[in-house]
Amino acid sequence: MKRRSLLMAGAALVAGFAAHVPASQAQQVQLRYAHVGSEGDIQYWYAEQAAKRIPEATGGRVKVTVFPNSQLGGVQELIDGVRNGTIAMGHHEFASLARLAKNIAVFNAPFVYRDGQHAIAATDPKTSEVLQEFNKTLSSESGIRIVGRLFRGARQMTAKMPVYSPNDLQGKPFRGVPLQLWTTMIRGFGAIPTPVEVSELPTALMTGMVVGQENPLTMINANKLYEVQSHVMLTGHMQNVLPVFINEKAWQSIGEKDREAITKVLGDLAQETLATARKDEEALIAQLRQKGMTFVTEKDGLKIDEFRQKVAAEVAKDFPDWKPYIERIASVK
Numbered sequence: 001m002k003r004r005s006l007l008m009a010g011a012a013l014v015a016g017f018a019a020h021v022p023a024s025q026a027q028q029v030q031l032r033y034a035h036v037g038s039e040g041d042i043q044y045w046y047a048e049q050a051a052k053r054i055p056e057a058t059g060g061r062v063k064v065t066v067f068p069n070s071q072l073g074g075v076q077e078l079i080d081g082v083r084n085g086t087i088a089m090g091h092h093e094f095a096s097l098a099r100l101a102k103n104i105a106v107f108n109a110p111f112v113y114r115d116g117q118h119a120i121a122a123t124d125p126k127t128s129e130v131l132q133e134f135n136k137t138l139s140s141e142s143g144i145r146i147v148g149r150l151f152r153g154a155r156q157m158t159a160k161m162p163v164y165s166p167n168d169l170q171g172k173p174f175r176g177v178p179l180q181l182w183t184t185m186i187r188g189f190g191a192i193p194t195p196v197e198v199s200e201l202p203t204a205l206m207t208g209m210v211v212g213q214e215n216p217l218t219m220i221n222a223n224k225l226y227e228v229q230s231h232v233m234l235t236g237h238m239q240n241v242l243p244v245f246i247n248e249k250a251w252q253s254i255g256e257k258d259r260e261a262i263t264k265v266l267g268d269l270a271q272e273t274l275a276t277a278r279k280d281e282e283a284l285i286a287q288l289r290q291k292g293m294t295f296v297t298e299k300d301g302l303k304i305d306e307f308r309q310k311v312a313a314e315v316a317k318d319f320p321d322w323k324p325y326i327e328r329i330a331s332v333k
Contacts, residue, residue: 024297029062029254031088031246034081042273043091043242044068045155046150049269050244057261062254064089082206082247083143087131091150091244095181100142104134106325109315110185110237115203116151116274119239123149124270126263130328139248147251148244148266153277155238157189157308158207158220159212159231162296165303166310167188173199185237188311202228216240217284226291233296235307 026296037043051064081087094107125146138144174191176182186193196204204210205228296302
């Protein structure tokens with residue numbers, strides 16, 4: 001019985017990655033890459049491209065099989081799978097790793113990045129000292145290492161009227177994700193955080209249960225929020241970057257030269273997702289204008305600095321340990 005248990009445990013590990021032998025002896029490393037994204041999402045494209053390019057970059061020594069759309073389980077199963085090796089790789093929000101590395105959700109903080117390029121630079125596992133520190137904790141304590149990232153776009157604000165500053169939302173109900181970080185942010189917007197399920201959001205906006213919400217333009221368009229909202233404020237308050245992580249033993253089973261090749265592939269893909277998101281945003285703005293939405297920018301009087309300052313004050317109250325991390329992220333060029 002003991003021998004059988006050992007064999008089963010070994011089989012589970014091999015399902016996630018190749019046996020842990022020196023890279024010079026390994027014929028091939030097989031990586032199972034899981035994520036929760038569905039087809040049409042840029043994260044789906046990213047994983048498919050990684051599976052195509054990594055074998056090319058490593059001369060076929062490292063192969064990747066992708067399991068999208070929660071095929072291997074939800075977020076919890078994904079994180080646990082990468083930790084124990086039954087899944088080799090995955091990607092999700094930084095906040096999903098918070099139970100493994102305290103304060104790593106700072107990379108999700110509103111207004112922590114100047115723009116998308118800054119977000120990509122600040123989360124580069126090769127050059128970002130802040131991320132490298134979190135990586136030490138993750139690899140030594142949880143057996144996970146962040147090896148890449150992808151950019152999903154910026155979150156923008158919509159409302160049934162133009163909004164120029166937090167004063168315009170004072171005392172008004174505003175839809176928020178039922179997580180502390182979003183509650184904190186919406187209080188900084190000047191509004192009353194009001195949780196609403198995505199499926200119920202159009203009705204809540206139409207009836208006035210909430211006067212506005214915030215999401216990427218892709219979601220605003222896909223969910224036809226232009227039918228119940230008149231204005232889009234280009235606040236860019238969150239730059240949505242997802243970390244790509246790998247089981248540490250799987251990573252160490254790959255030769256150094258191939259690890260460098262994989263890192264380059266993932267780095268190139270990160271820049272491509274940024275370029276794609278920018279291009280898509282321009283197209284979506286044009287589409288949403290045609291559908292009747294009015295866009296409010298800084299040139300129109302949008303006071304982004306006021307939003308930034310108010311939100312920062314709320315974040316400082318609710319997440320006091322984040323200040324040194326935020327300052328260091330801000331210094332990244």
